[in-house]
Amino acid sequence: MIDYKVGEVAKKVGINVETLRYYEKIKLMPKPKRKESGYRYYDDLDLKRLHFIKRAKELGFSLKEIKELLGLKIESTATCGDVKHLSEHKLEDIRKKINDLKNIESVLIKLINQCLCEAVSTDECPILEVIDSDIIE
Amino acid sequence: MIDYKVGEVAKKVGINVETLRYYEKIKLMPKPKRKESGYRYYDDLDLKRLHFIKRAKELGFSLKEIKELLGLKIESTATCGDVKHLSEHKLEDIRKKINDLKNIESVLIKLINQCLCEAVSTDECPILEVIDSDIIE
DNA sequence: ATTGACTCCGTACCATACTACGGGGCTTAT
DNA sequence: ATAAGCCCCGTAGTATGGTACGGAGTCAAT
Known part of the structure; x- marks a missing residue:
């Protein structure tokens, strides 16, 4: 359960930081915990979720559909x-x-x-x- | 080898007329033959192509990729x-x-x-x- | 022959899914 | 302690793939 910062997550998953913030905004990703600095910190479950989102997109699902799949x-x-x-x-x-x-x-x-x-x-x-x-x- | 007008094609395939024109513009669909009126006329092969395009999109291929598949x-x-x-x-x-x-x-x-x-x-x-x-x- | 439905074209607008920008704060290594 | 390299946020711009609009010509039925 390591804490990853946005940049690390982005790099690991192969998306970029703005996309991550965007997913948060549209509620595809949950709000991550923040430390005193205000920085976002993510865990391994978040990484998993992002990997799924990335691949599901390539499989032809829209972000809306992906949200539904995750909501099941x-x-x-x-x-x-x-x-x-x-x-x-x-x-x-x-x-x-x-x-x-x-x-x-x-x-x-x-x-x-x-x-x-x-x-x-x-x-x-x-x-x-x-x-x-x-x-x- | 019946000749179909844009509207008929659109209805049969389940897309709309503007989309058909759009596909022609981006060269995903070949220029159809025109009669004296200037109207476009399509044949069964065009319909087939459009059905393929429609489904391939749903399978997660971009129009660019679909063009490549059709170009094979x-x-x-x-x-x-x-x-x-x-x-x-x-x-x-x-x-x-x-x-x-x-x-x-x-x-x-x-x-x-x-x-x-x-x-x-x-x-x-x-x-x-x-x-x-x-x-x- | 005229009315309604269809077609033409160019251009402008739209939704989705990002992506970039810019001014500022935080953190970490020297 | 200071500078490089992160991160913050809001806002604006972009690419893809359509979708709508509007004025004009065509077609088909009455």
Whole structure:
């Protein structure tokens, strides 16, 4: 449970200091504790959260969606049903993404193999075969 | 090979007309043929391309990356090596995405099961277990 | 032939997600 | 104790990816 200053966190995670402050402002990150100096201090859980945010963005989630994912927790039996509902919804979404990415994956593999076989040139975009793979409609 | 007008295309694909013009401007979509009126006319391949663009965005690719994916084609033996190289790079990228999404998937499944078992409430964010799943570092 | 719906174009505006700036305070090493 | 290198804050600017506006031409049905 070491205390990290903004700059250290930014460097470790690979974002910059302003982004960190921005995430705090939009409540994607909790307010960190401050010492007498007024400096922010972060812990390992914060780092974890930031790593997740960073990667989730690359996976196509908006900051709003990421906030929702991070908010999925059982806080009382009252919200348990909500959490379940929301999670199931997200799950479906994610499964579709996995499927579509797999389609793109297989088209790319095919394309790479064609390159190996000295295939003839074409005007068409091979990647559009993904559409015929039926998942993306 | 029906000819579709902008409005029809927009409706079919679920984007709006201005977006279509925007894609043309940034060269993500080719210039469509025009009739005497000056109206744009699109065909089924254009629709396919637009569907792909739409979904690829949702999968976390930027318009620039989508343009690259669409540009992956063997145009001559000269570019064949390039295409292979680029495709392999994209492939790696996509495989990582699939992996990370699978991790998120399994955490969500776990969470849903906890909801069913009337688990106790927690302050932590279950989704952060994804980080421990080792893929996201 | 005229009305309503659609299209044209350029330009301006918008939301999201940062990123930079600038004047000041804190901290740490010399 | 002083200077380099952090950090503070508010505010403004940027890039990406659209979205809206408005005046004019086109099309299709009555």
